[in-house]
Amino acid sequence: MSRALTVGVLAVQGAFAEHCAALRRVGAKAREIRGPRELDGIDALILPGGESTAQGRLMRELGLFEPISKMIADGLPVFGTCAGMILLAKNIENDERRHFAAMDITVRRNGYGRQLASFVTRGRFAQYEDVEMVFIRAPYITAAGPKVEILAETGGRAVAAREGRMLAAAFHPEMTRDLRVLEYFLSMARA
Numbered sequence: 317m318s319r320a321l322t323v324g325v326l327a328v329q330g331a332f333a334e335h336c337a338a339l340r341r342v343g344a345k346a347r348e349i350r351g352p353r354e355l356d357g358i359d360a361l362i363l364p365g366g367e368s369t370a371q372g373r374l375m376r377e378l379g380l381f382e383p384i385s386k387m388i389a390d391g392l393p394v395f396g397t398c399a400g401m402i403l404l405a406k407n408i409e410n411d412e413r414r415h416f417a418a419m420d421i422t423v424r425r426n427g428y429g430r431q432l433a434s435f436v437t438r439g440r441f442a443q444y445e446d447v448e449m450v451f452i453r454a455p456y457i458t459a460a461g462p463k464v465e466i467l468a469e470t471g472g473r474a475v476a477a478r479e480g481r482m483l484a485a486a487f488h489p490e491m492t493r494d495l496r497v498l499e500y501f502l503s504m505a506r507a
Contacts, residue, residue, distance in 0.1 A: 321505055324349040324358035326384075328374040330366020330399060334490040342495050344502055352383050360393040360505035363400030365452065365488050368425070371399055372415045381415075388418045393481040393505035401484035402455055409458055419482045420461030427456040427473070427486070441468040441476055441485075444496045449475070449487035456486050478504070 320343055325335045327348035336346035339362075347354060349361070361384065363371070375381040388394050388404075396404040396419075403415040407422035428435070434452045441447040449470065457474035460466060468476035468485070475486040476497075483504060489497035 363396040365398030368399040368402035422459040
């Protein structure tokens with residue numbers, strides 16, 4: 317049996333507790349990341365949903381932005397969900413801010429509208445059928461570079477993608493009982 321991966325979860329704002337609980341359910345060790353020292357020894361990183369502007373500001377204030385940016389550039393497996401997708405995107409269609417700008421995607425913040433426009437649907441993600449997808453003030457992908465693989469679409473819009481060791485989803489896999497999206501990320505991190 318292979319050792320359990322230690323997955324850091326950015327824990328400055330947003331849905332970090334839900335990600336930690338879901339990671340434990342799939343047999344990974346979850347570590348809440350609130351400062352640079354907590355990054356030592358992680359095998360992968362999750363950038364959770366929440367508010368991307370607040371997360372970007374807090375990472376800078378806490379001294380996390382530069383080390384995380386370097387770790388992503390050096391190939392650390394990273395999964396950005398909802399706000400995390402915005403943090404990873406090279407371009408944000410309706411916002412002049414850029415955060416890590418690591419993944420060759422363009423996203424539209426709050427693409428589906430405000431909180432009241434949140435919804436749940438089911439669809440295909442990578443090789444998995446009938447995956448539950450929870451969208452909360454979600455972005456979506458409007459453009460992707462040639463090395464980006466689109467893994468999920470809903471309503472004709474791209475909502476999940478992979479580029480190398482980076483994974484991004486507009487929806488919240490940690491909010492469902494279906495753990496296949498997190499298992500996909502862990503298998504990607506082990507490879």
